[in-house]
Amino acid sequence: MSEVSDFPLDSPQADRDEREFEEGASEVEGDSASVVGGDSEEEGEDLMDNFEADYRPMEHLDRYETEGLDTAFIDDATMEARMDARAAAEAALARRDRQEGRLTGHRRGLIAALAGDESDVDDGDRPRRRRRLEEAQAGDDIEGEYEINLEETRGPIKEWIAKDNVRREIKRRFARFLRTYAQEGGDPIYPPLLRAMVRTNCQSLELDYVDLANGLPVVAVWVADMPRDILPILDETAKEVVLDEFEDFGDTHSNVYVRLANIPLEESIRDLRHFHLNSLVRVDGVVTRRTGVYPQLQRVMYDCSRCGAVLGPYIQTGDREIRLGSCPSCESKGPFSINVRETVYRNYQKITLQESPGSVPAGRLPRSKEVILLTDLVDGVRPGEEVVVTGIYQHSFEAGQNARHGFPVYSTSIEAVHLARRGELYSAARLTDEDRAEVRALARDPRIAARIVKSIAPSIYGHEGVKHGVALALFGGQEKHPSATHRLRGDINMLLLGDPGTAKSQFLKYVEKAAHRAVYTTGKGASAVGLTASVHKDAITGEWTLEGGALVLADRGVCLIDEFDKMNDADRVSIHEAMEQQSISISKAGIVTQLQARCSVLAAANPVGGRYDASKTFSENVELTDPILSRFDILCVIRDTVDAVNDERLASFVEMLRKYVTYAKQTCRPRLALADHDKIAQVYADLRRESALTQGMPIAVRHLESMVRMSEARAAMHLRDHVTGDDIDAAIRVMLESFVSTQKLSVQKSLRRKFRRYIVDRADFDALILYKLQECLREARRAEAVTGTLADPAHFAVPVRQLEERCKDLDILELGPFFASSTFSGAGFSLSEDGARVLLSRV
DSSP states (O other), X not given: OOOOOSOOTTSHHHHHHHHHHHHHHHHHHHHHHHHHSSSHHHHOOOTTTTGGGGGOOOTTTSOOOOTTOOOSOOOHHHHHHHHHHHHHHHHHHHHHXXXXXXXXXXXXXXXXHHHOOGGGXXXXXXXXXXXXXXXXXXXXXXXTOOXXXXXXXXXXXXXXXXXXXXXXXXXHHHHHHHHHOBOTTOOXXXXXXXXXXXXXXXXXXXXXXXXXXXXOHHHHHHHHHOHHHHHHHHHHHHHHHHHHHOXXXXXXXXXXXXXXXXXXXXXXXXXXXXXXXXXXXXXXEEEEEEOOOEEEEEEEEEEETTTOOEEEEEEOOSSSOOOOSOOTTTOOOOOEEEOXXXXXXXXXXXXXXXXXXXXXXXXXXXXXXXXXXXXXXXXXXXXXXXXXXXXXXXXXXXXXXHHHHSSOOEEEEEEEEEEEEHHHHTSGGGSOHHHHHHHHHHHTOTTHHHHHHHHSSTTSOOOHHHHHHHHHHHHOOXXXXXXXXXXXXXXXXXXXXXXXXXXXXXXXXXXXXHSSSEEEXXXXXXXXXXXXXXXXXXXXXXXXXXXXXXXXXXXXXXXXXXXXXXXXXXXXXXXXXHHHTOEEEEEETTEEEEEEOOOEEEEEEOOGGGXXXXXXXXXXXXXXXXXXXXXOSEEEEEOSOOOOOOOHHHHHHXXXXXXXXXXXXXXXXXXXXXXXXXXXXXXXXHHHXXXXXXXXXXXXHHHHHHHHHHHHHHHHHTTOSBOOHHHHHHHHHHHHHHHHHTSOHHHHHHHHHHTHHHHSOHHHHHHHHHHHHHHHHHHHHXXXXXXXXXXXXXXXXXXXXXHHHHHHTTTOOOOHHHHTSHHHHHTTEEEOTTSSEEEEXXX
């Protein structure tokens, strides 16, 4: 049969092609009639007889027109124009044939199917089926043209999404979103994230829900209401987009998972209700328990033991295993075995998420919810970490509960879609530009450390030493790793010992509100496992799992223990390791592991007998052993009463303190210079000697590290990356005040006299030296007035040697820091060029 050429309908070539086509068709019909006739009624039709006649050569049909054929290169535009012209010619031929009635039966149906009937032709004489095919092929390159309108939902949304054309449209729009979505005037956001995912050999793409709501609002609403229907479409589309650029990615991973983050509405665990079922929810809490990682069936294939048939695949969607009733091949009821080679598994883990300690309403028990982690989310969090979970709130039938209750009861859990640690939300990166500017402005204040100390519990009058220690504990030092196996803690532990009603608990409550992460407990109501960790048996797997206690939950924060003296000795011994090594070793029920407890411990205790006796030593006033006392960096004795007057100015500053502490802990890493080690070592040696003589607080090597930690914490108050001499002096003063306050009253005075040069503040030293300098100036003026040889007062000089002799009476031997201080220059003094005289530059 001659091929239809691209000529006009009224050309001679078109008429000749039509006549040859009809002659060939008539000849084929005649040959077929001769074959069927004859003795076919008796012998039947032999389809193989003379079948070669159907393929015999026909010269007048088996030829192609070469006249006028252009064999040169044809570009896409020319080819598309010729295709459109040919389609129009075919449509015109079809209409003429129908009008003249020349095409009937099979031939008419075939031609109509190829050319498209009249109802399938648009206004431009172009077949609608062909136009849709071309638009589908070039759909990703045509902006604003869609196969269907997703906004015009027809029928229930679940049935609407299940349609193939709707799913194709969702995939097409989401693929374009991944390739092109960008902020105003910026570059596309997600192509670099996809490349980073492939480069790190991961499977998860973190997608901001706000971006999805801005780019595809309809899909964003559907994925929040029906995540089980939409998320598989998004995952499949993301994989196709990745494979378009990285063809070998499919050899490593079979799936790509879209992880939706930043869902606008965050729910509390105790507020989850039935209307949240099967929708996306966002909750936060502390991980208290974590199971092991198990393989879960995802796509199951079974082998029939009777006939050997392979059955499946069956998609596992719930927690229950799929069980077959009978074999479709042999109709037997089994037994069936899992085809290990064809069955696909995925990682499965379950954690328990409990409400954060600070979010539980007063007088209520904390609620918890089980969270299921699948695929690459397993082992993403550990017990003690505070996390934000975005997932699908689902339910499952529990036979055991229904047997007990007698009515249908379903257990609920959350299948995680996205995980984020809560600590990342409190990081310095989360602070706004206004917060950063205000923090830096506060750091430029030379008295910022004093302001921070005074802002600690402003409703409590006095207790400057206690407030200074609490401030240092909030900022903390820097942990060090001298070797691969040796670690020195950077957190500061503090013990408050005082009479009842002296605001010890109020100090702890203040820290609970000011710290970015704090866990409050009492020694009377806490046990060893409650503080460290406990072992439970999992109800589903029957295996033993760990549940973290207060110290584990306070990891990277502060653990506040009130009524520390009420703890049992056995329970108190259990926290020895946690206070120094900052880890909790577990060896129970076959579980041998270590949990992290990197937190500061602030404890409050009452003295023996209820009142502190200043005539006794610190150890005699409290029933605590030396090993646990030595683990506290700061020991404070509180004997004053509480002043109920609130300072509104300081209270307003406390609103900013939490942000300041967060910024300092995240950005500052101060280090101690080698030149300052000798001063700290000298103080430690003096403290060690006096401790052996006075029988007071035991001094150990860890107190040397305590002074280093406290000096780093004070440097962090000023947002400095290096430790200055003032920071070291402040740390030494806190340590000495802690040591002196634990002695007998009769010994305290002598110790203060011995350590006066360390206890007195540098600013106090400067004020004393300035007083001595002004005293020398007055005496010299009086002497010159008597002799009548008055010099120019604008250039009056005092010998440095004379000032040094006056300062020896105050045990001040070094005047260099005073000459470099602002106190010296601010009073109008300066040194001569040779450094031998002090000049008064102004009156």
